[in-house]
Amino acid sequence: MSRSWAEAERAVVRRARLRVSVLVALAITLLVAFVGGIAYLVMSHAQEAQAKRELWYNATFGAPSTPPGCTWLFILDDGELDDGLLQTPLGFPLHEDMHEVLASGETIKRDLELNGTRYLVLTQRGEGDRVAQAVFDMRYQLADRRHLLLALAIAELGGLLAAAVLGLCVGRGTVAPLAEALARQRRFVTDASHELRTPIARAYTRAQVLARRARAADLPDDHRDSLDQLASTIRGLGEVVDDLLLSARLSRQSEGPAGxxxxxxxxxxxxxxxxxxxxxxxxxxxxxxxxxxxxxxxxxxxxxxxxxxxxxxxxxxxxxxxxxxxxxxxxxxxxxxxxxxxxxxxxxxxxxxxxxxxxxxxxxxxxxxxxxxxxxxxxxxxxxxxxxxxxxxxxxxxxxxxxxxxxxxxxxxxxxxxxxxxx
Ligand SMILES: Nc1ncnc2c1ncn2[C@@H]1O[C@H](COP(=O)(O)OP(=O)(O)OP(=O)(O)O)[C@@H](O)[C@H]1O
Ligand SMILES: [Mg+2]
CATH class of the missing domain: 3.30.565.10 (Histidine kinase-like ATPase, C-terminal domain)
Structure with missing residues (x-):
């Protein structure tokens, strides 16, 4: 029946539009996530490498009183600790590490979460009994990463919004021919039904007239019965056509079952x-x-x-x-x-x-x-x-x-x- 056709059509068009929107949104989201993920990885990797390089350079060649930014250097030489008289972060130097390196000669690398930031610490043995401990504060690198993540989240959100709008437009464009084809098919059924009504009504009237005449005339019973059956068959045909039209009309009413x-x-x-x-x-x-x-x-x-x-x-x-x-x-x-x-x-x-x-x-x-x-x-x-x-x-x-x-x-x-x- 065209009433359920109309509902089915609307459902098909809705589904197709939704599918296109979701696919576009997914594609944009994945793209932003992919590009953002790579940017984040490259940036963190570069930052880590840079921090480690600075740490090593400072531990090897630096002086406690003139360390580069975000870096501290502690030197233990002959039992004397030199901190360059600078203000040092809470918890540093790591005395235990310095004494352990002094005893074993092995280099110790640490990655510590302290004072609300992250420190990379390198403790290594120098010439003689000299032990150097370089500390690098990662707070600016961490802040950069946070900013990048925030930018990515904003880009993702904007991307999603753009995807929704784009999906809707693309969906409408791609689904329009489908909706039109379905509507045309329904229109064809209603138009054809409508055009068939008149010839069917005429055929029914003629069959009725013939059946009536047959009853009056002296025709064999089976001929009369056949004419009656012909009339009722044509009436049935007319009912089917009326039915199609009525159903098509009902399908235009959006509220509940009608009829x-x-x-x-x-x-x-x-x-x-x-x-x-x-x-x-x-x-x-x-x-x-x-x-x-x-x-x-x-x-x-x-x-x-x-x-x-x-x-x-x-x-x-x-x-x-x-x-x-x-x-x-x-x-x-x-x-x-x-x-x-x-x-x-x-x-x-x-x-x-x-x-x-x-x-x-x-x-x-x-x-x-x-x-x-x-x-x-x-x-x-x-x-x-x-x-x-x-x-x-x-x-x-x-x-x-x-x-x-x-x-x-x-x-x-x-x-x-x-x-x-x-x-
Ligand atoms: N009362 C029933 N008992 C057992 N099987 C049934 C019964 N009614 C339907 N079926 C099964 O369901 C199938 C589909 O029925 P359906 O009415 O759609 O088609 P059909 O009767 O085979 O053909 P058509 O209705 O188009 O002339 C049938 O072929 C039959 O196998
Ligand atoms: Mg059947």
């Missing part, structure tokens, strides 16, 4: 009545169980009738002679429920969801079946805001359950016709 109030119980009873002869031919017991009052839903009666017809036709086809088909109607939790259960060949439960796929036919389905009935039924049901469910077991029968939102309680039946109090 006319329909008593699903009467629809089901009428459908069962039509199927009774075929069931009797195959000695199948066909029963209907329904509550006394009407079960009103809002929708398109002919479409709902086709849905019930399809369930019954399938059940009769898949139930062997002597079997049973039970149609049960009721309402629960604001929903009208219709169940068609048979004692036929059934199906594997894992197949249940696939039965509603277009062109899905069960094993052994005859060639003239298309596997479309249940797919169309589901479109009708979802178009009415309802659900359909199948359950079964091989050899133990099948059960199909339709659930449709019940019409507002003020909906009433009057003189066989339904009126509704929906606001």
């Amino acid at each position: 006319r109030p329909v008593d699903l119980a009467s629809v089901a009873e009428a459908a069962v009545e039509t199927e009774e002869d075929r069931a009797a031919e195959r000695r199948i017991t066909l029963t209907v169980e329904r509550p006394a009052g009407p079960l009103v839903v809002v929708g398109v009666e002919t479409a709902l009738r086709r849905a019930v017809d399809e369930l019954l036709a399938n059940a009769v086809r898949h139930t062997p002679e002597g079997g049973r088909i039970d149609v049960r109607l009721g309402s629960r939790d604001g929903q009208v429920e219709l169940t068609v259960a048979d004692t036929g060949e059934g199906f594997d439960q894992v197949e249940a969801a696939r039965l509603f796929d277009r062109f899905h036919r069960g094993p052994g389905a005859p060639e003239r079946r298309f596997g479309l009935g249940l797919a169309l039924l589901r479109e009708i049901v979802t178009g009415h805001g309802g659900t359909v469910e199948a359950s079964g077991h091989p050899g133990e029968g099948a059960r199909f359950t339709l659930r449709l939102p019940a019409a507002a309680t003020s909906t009433t039946v009057a003189d066989g016709a339904l009126t509704t109090g929906r606001r």
Whole structure:
């Protein structure tokens, strides 16, 4: 039905647009993260190398009283500590390291977090008993890295914003042809349906006239019956076309299910009545169980009738002679429920969801079946805001359950016709 087509179309277009936006955003985010990550790595690496070089140079050639910026030098010579009389950071020099180096001659390198900053410390032995300890304060390098990270975060945020806008524009541009193709397809169906209405109405009138004349004339019974059948077939065709148009009109209304109030119980009873002869031919017991009052839903009666017809036709086809088909109607939790259960060949439960796929036919389905009935039924049901469910077991029968939102309680039946109090 075009009502659900419209919803499906909108969902397809929305999904496509979202996918493009997310992909563009992801691409930009990854690009900024990649470039930023490389910049950060190169910068930190260069800073570390520079700090270590300065540390070594200072420990080897520096003088405690004139160290370069952010650096301190302590010299232990003959037991005397020379700190260049400078103000030294809290915790320095590391006396233990100096004495250890003095004793072992091994160089000690340290990377310390202290006083809210990071220090690189190199303690090494010089000539004689001379031990030098160079300390490098990394606070400016750390601040540079923090600034770089902040800049990257801002770039990432800006990139994301740009990606969202770009994604939206690109998405709109790339998805527009898809939306247009879908809309054109829907327009074609409604236009074709509309154009078919008049010739069908004319053919129906002529068939009716012919059937009436045939009744008056002295024609054989089977000719008269054929003309009656021709008239009713053409009427059915007209109903299908009207249905398509009505559904297309409904699809333009965004608020909830619309249409006319329909008593699903009467629809089901009428459908069962039509199927009774075929069931009797195959000695199948066909029963209907329904509550006394009407079960009103809002929708398109002919479409709902086709849905019930399809369930019954399938059940009769898949139930062997002597079997049973039970149609049960009721309402629960604001929903009208219709169940068609048979004692036929059934199906594997894992197949249940696939039965509603277009062109899905069960094993052994005859060639003239298309596997479309249940797919169309589901479109009708979802178009009415309802659900359909199948359950079964091989050899133990099948059960199909339709659930449709019940019409507002003020909906009433009057003189066989339904009126509704929906606001
Ligand atoms: N009552 C049932 N019992 C067992 N299997 C069923 C029943 N109803 C449907 N099926 C399985 O579901 C399949 C799909 O059903 P559907 O009505 O979509 O197609 P179809 O009846 O094969 O063909 P079409 O309806 O297009 O003429 C069927 O081929 C059949 O295998
Ligand atoms: Mg079918």
